[in-house]
Amino acid sequence: MPGKSKSKKKTEQQEFAFLNIAESRNLPKDVVEEALSEAMEKAYQKQSGLKDLKVRTEINNGNMKVFRQRETVENVDDEEFEISLEDAKKVKPDAEIGDLIDEEVSLNNFDRAAITLAKSVIKTKIREAEKAVIYEKYVDQVGEMVEGIVESAEDRFILVLLGADKEGKHQNGSTLAMMKKNDQIPTEHYFDGEHIKVVITDVNKESKGAQILVSRADPVFIKRLFEKEVPEIYNGTIEIKAIARDPGMRAKIAVYSHNENIDPIGACIGPKGSRVQAIIQELNGEKIDIFEWSDDIQQLVANALSPAAGVVVIPKDGPRGGLIAVVPDNQLSLAIGKKGQNARLAVKLTNHRIDIKSQSEMKELGIDYQAIADEMHAEYEARKAAERAYKQQQRIDELRAESPDAIDIDSVDFTYDDDDYVPESRKEAEQIPSAAPNANQEAPAENEKDVEEMEEAARIAKEKRKSLAERREQSYTSKFESAAEAAPAQPSSKKNDHKHSYKNEKQEERKPVLKKKPAYTAMQPIYTEDELAEIEENELEEELSASWNEDVDYEEYDEYYDDEY
Numbered sequence: 001m002p003g004k005s006k007s008k009k010k011t012e013q014q015e016f017a018f019l020n021i022a023e024s025r026n027l028p029k030d031v032v033e034e035a036l037s038e039a040m041e042k043a044y045q046k047q048s049g050l051k052d053l054k055v056r057t058e059i060n061n062g063n064m065k066v067f068r069q070r071e072t073v074e075n076v077d078d079e080e081f082e083i084s085l086e087d088a089k090k091v092k093p094d095a096e097i098g099d100l101i102d103e104e105v106s107l108n109n110f111d112r113a114a115i116t117l118a119k120s121v122i123k124t125k126i127r128e129a130e131k132a133v134i135y136e137k138y139v140d141q142v143g144e145m146v147e148g149i150v151e152s153a154e155d156r157f158i159l160v161l162l163g164a165d166k167e168g169k170h171q172n173g174s175t176l177a178m179m180k181k182n183d184q185i186p187t188e189h190y191f192d193g194e195h196i197k198v199v200i201t202d203v204n205k206e207s208k209g210a211q212i213l214v215s216r217a218d219p220v221f222i223k224r225l226f227e228k229e230v231p232e233i234y235n236g237t238i239e240i241k242a243i244a245r246d247p248g249m250r251a252k253i254a255v256y257s258h259n260e261n262i263d264p265i266g267a268c269i270g271p272k273g274s275r276v277q278a279i280i281q282e283l284n285g286e287k288i289d290i291f292e293w294s295d296d297i298q299q300l301v302a303n304a305l306s307p308a309a310g311v312v313v314i315p316k317d318g319p320r321g322g323l324i325a326v327v328p329d330n331q332l333s334l335a336i337g338k339k340g341q342n343a344r345l346a347v348k349l350t351n352h353r354i355d356i357k358s359q360s361e362m363k364e365l366g367i368d369y370q371a372i373a374d375e376m377h378a379e380y381e382a383r384k385a386a387e388r389a390y391k392q393q394q395r396i397d398e399l400r401a402e403s404p405d406a407i408d409i410d411s412v413d414f415t416y417d418d419d420d421y422v423p424e425s426r427k428e429a430e431q432i433p434s435a436a437p438n439a440n441q442e443a444p445a446e447n448e449k450d451v452e453e454m455e456e457a458a459r460i461a462k463e464k465r466k467s468l469a470e471r472r473e474q475s476y477t478s479k480f481e482s483a484a485e486a487a488p489a490q491p492s493s494k495k496n497d498h499k500h501s502y503k504n505e506k507q508e509e510r511k512p513v514l515k516k517k518p519a520y521t522a523m524q525p526i527y528t529e530d531e532l533a534e535i536e537e538n539e540l541e542e543e544l545s546a547s548w549n550e551d552v553d554y555e556e557y558d559e560y561y562d563d564e565y
Contacts, residue, residue, distance in 0.1 A: 027129050033059050035125035040066045043118035047110055050080055056102060067102035134175050135205040138162075138212055142200050145224035148177065148214070150194045156181055158190055160198060160214055175212065183215035187248040188284050197282065199224055217247035225282055226253075229275045232267045241293040244348035248286055252304060252345045254293040265290050296380055298373065301325055301354060304346035308335035314372040322353030326369045329358045460529065 037057035044055045044066060054069040070083040072095055088095035095101065110118075148160035163174035179198060190196065198214035199221040205211065215221060223240050232238040238257050245251040257264040268290050269276050276288055291303040301323060302311040308331040316322040327335045335356050336343050347354050362369050 027126065027133065031129045032126070035122050035129065036064065038125060039118040039121035040064070042121050043110055043114040044068070044105060046117050047114040048080075053080065054100070055105075064107075066105045066107060068105050069100040069102055072097055072099045072101060131205060131211060134211055135203060138175075138200060138203045142203055143220055145197055145199045145221065145228070146214075147195060147197050150190050150192055150196060151176060153190045153192060158184065160196070162212065162214075177212035177214045179214045179216070183213070183217050185216050185248045185284060185286070187286075188216070197221075197225075217245075219243040219245045219251075222251055222253070222279070222283070222288075225279045226268065229278055230268055230270070232257075232262060232264075237262060238264045238267055242349045244345040246341060246345060248284065250287045250289065250341060250345065251283075252289045252291070252349050254291060254300070254303070254349060256293040264292060296377075297323070297350070297352065298377060298380070301346065301350055301352070304349050305335045305342065305354075305356075308332075308342070311335065312369055312373045314369050314376060316353075316355060320353065322355060324369075325354050325356045326359055326362050326373075327356060329360050332356070332358045460532075 036059060040057045041055040045051050045053050056067045056069055058065045058067065070081060072085055072088040073082045074085060074097065076082045076084050083101050085095065085097060088099065088101045091101050091103070092099070146162060148162045149164055151159040151161045158179040160177045160179055161174060162177050177198070177200070183201070184190070196216070198216055199218055200212060201215045201218055202213040203211060222243055222245060226240060227234045230238065233240060237259050238255055240253060241256050242254045243251065253268070255264040255268055276290070280286060280288060289306060291306055294300045294303065298313040301313045302325075305311050305325060305327070308327050310328045310331060312326040314324050314326065316324045325335065334342070343354060343356055
């Protein structure tokens with residue numbers, strides 16, 4: 001009895017150890033079983049000194065047994081690997097030639113070297129299994145932003161704990177990631193236990209050290225921050241086309257809107273700059289320049305060199321090619337930037353070599369850069385027109401392929417004789433038989449008289465409007481103009497000739513242009529004679545009151561009044 005209780009206790013301890021390995025390492029039971037089986041096989045081979053010996057391990061509720069296997073044969077040549085059929089039937093009555101016969105081996109007979117080898121094999125296999133689990137979990141998250149806790153801050157690298165609980169402790173699935181020195185923002189300082197956001201840059205299954213590499217200096221990190229803060233970027237309405245970054249100092253971002261009603265720059269900045277300020281705060285004060293993307297390389301380079309204005313881009317001759325950005329002399333320092341930072345970021349973003357030159361330098365070289373730029377832009381417009389025509393033709397071909405019975409519009413004859421054309425309304429009217437005489441034809445004469453009066457009033461109103469429109473078309477002449485035309489021409493001094501000529505030119509420039517109002521040909525509301533007279537009087541008063549024009553130089557007529565008095 002005491003022996004049995006001791007054996008039962010040992011079995012429980014083995015089961016607890018087995019389950020503890022599987023749970024603490026977040027590994028499936030079959031993976032742990034496979035690791036133990038391989039470890040026992042290596043250990044027994046080490047113990048027996050036979051590398052080709054077959055071993056089977058059986059694990060049941062934490063109870064592990066190891067069996068040595070020998071093949072059943074008729075004539076035994078090597079007793080270490082073979083067993084006779086007669087001896088095999090003693091162990092297994094239905095044994096046949098070729099069957100493997102199990103023979104249990106006591107684990108207590110393993111020496112120290114075999115046990116050490118078994119432990120080493122188990123550790124290696126479990127570590128490989130853990131790497132496989134972590135790889136499968138994070139391989140699809142490359143380029144994604146995650147939150148971690150600084151586990152250890154060293155001079156050359158920082159260890160970041162990923163997948164920890166809220167208190168920052170290890171849990172199932174948590175692992176350590178490495179952030180190298182060049183992946184850190186130079187202006188930041190990290191402390192143990194600090195919560196930081198990072199982007200996963202690499203997941204390696206074969207590396208001996210950390211499997212996961214993270215970064216805060218990668219341009220993708222800024223892209224993920226904008227996706228978090230700007231909903232239009234997250235849902236794809238606004239697209240970040242390119243990013244160039246000098247970590248901790250400045251970043252340039254080119255954005256493009258797929259909806260013409262949404263301003264991409266304004267959406268990224270946010271109300272009162274709230275969105276971009278949140279990102280700048282996360283980046284520890286790194287400045288961000290946002291501009292609109294363009295597939296025209298001239299426009300793109302000009303935008304990338306902002307805040308410099310008046311940039312003209314032309315191609316550069318030579319084997320290495322590239323572009324030349326011509327800027328005004330007072331914009332040269334802005335285009336280059338502090339220590340060449342602005343130009344360097346523009347080169348990264350556009351992926352083109354850019355030489356920045358001033359306008360005075362180009363004039364000294366005798367290069368007509370504006371003509372070259374216009375020619376380059378004309379080539380771009382021609383290329384875009386050809387692309388649009390090609391896409392349009394492709395679409396037409398697709399529609400024709402979908403509807404092969406469709407009529408070609410170019411082959412249809414739309415000519416017809418006017419005499420043969422009869423409107424549908426006329427055809428329907430001809431088909432309808434004449435109706436019976438209406439009883440309303442016998443209406444009283446008073447109704448007919450009212451109708452005639454309304455028609456007469458409408459005719460009079462139309463004539464009044466027509467005469468009023470004709471009077472409006474006549475150009476208006478003020479009293480001053482009439483007096484000036486009637487005054488006799490007097491010789492003037494040479495000194496005043498220049499003054500008068502200047503005033504005449506000025507008056508001609510300021511002379512208002514009288515626009516003709518359209519005639520009232522359409523049907524208008526009907527007014528009485530008194531109402532028409534009142535309307536006409538009001539309109540004439542408005543014209544007289546509006547005839548005084550402050551823009552006219554009335555000093556020209558001062559000489560006329562001086563001569564008169």
